[in-house]
Amino acid sequence: MELFREDGCLSDEGLHALTAGQLDELGRLEAAEHLAYCDKCTDRYTALLTADALADPPRDVRRTVMSTIWVRLMQSTYGRAAVAGVAAVLALTMWRTGALTFVTDHDSDLQALLPTVQVTLPEKQPPKLLPEKLGKPVTSRPGENIYTRVSSVLESLLNAAENIKS
16 A cells, blocks of 8 residues: 555545554654645545545635734834834933933932922912922932832922812
8 A cells, every 4th residue: 555646645546544543653754744844635535534635714814814914913013113112212311312321320319310399279269289399399308219219309399289289
């Protein structure tokens, strides 16, 4: 019995022997290896196992599938390029302005990074709602690191905003 035809595909009797379990171990391995890469023989083998031919799709879906794959590939590529571009611009900006040096240097002065914050309310609101520290420049205390200074500034801004709302 010949397992393969002259063109390299499985013969009809080789496929029948495979489905009937009449092949030895080497024959099964050779047939399995061939079925792993030959779509024609895989279709024939599947048709033998299911006892009917595979149905053709009602329309050609290759273009639809390929265009969907192309669109998703481009979205992924452009999305990654945009993120990389934004990261590069942000890194260069931080490097050129010296912000990286400031962030890594804990003994730097907070005023070098943050401008003086002065918050004033419109004249329509009564002045009794203004907190005492509102409109004064931010000052740093000796011995305190940048993280506590920034958090205290943020807390004072939040408190001022809450007082304005109430």
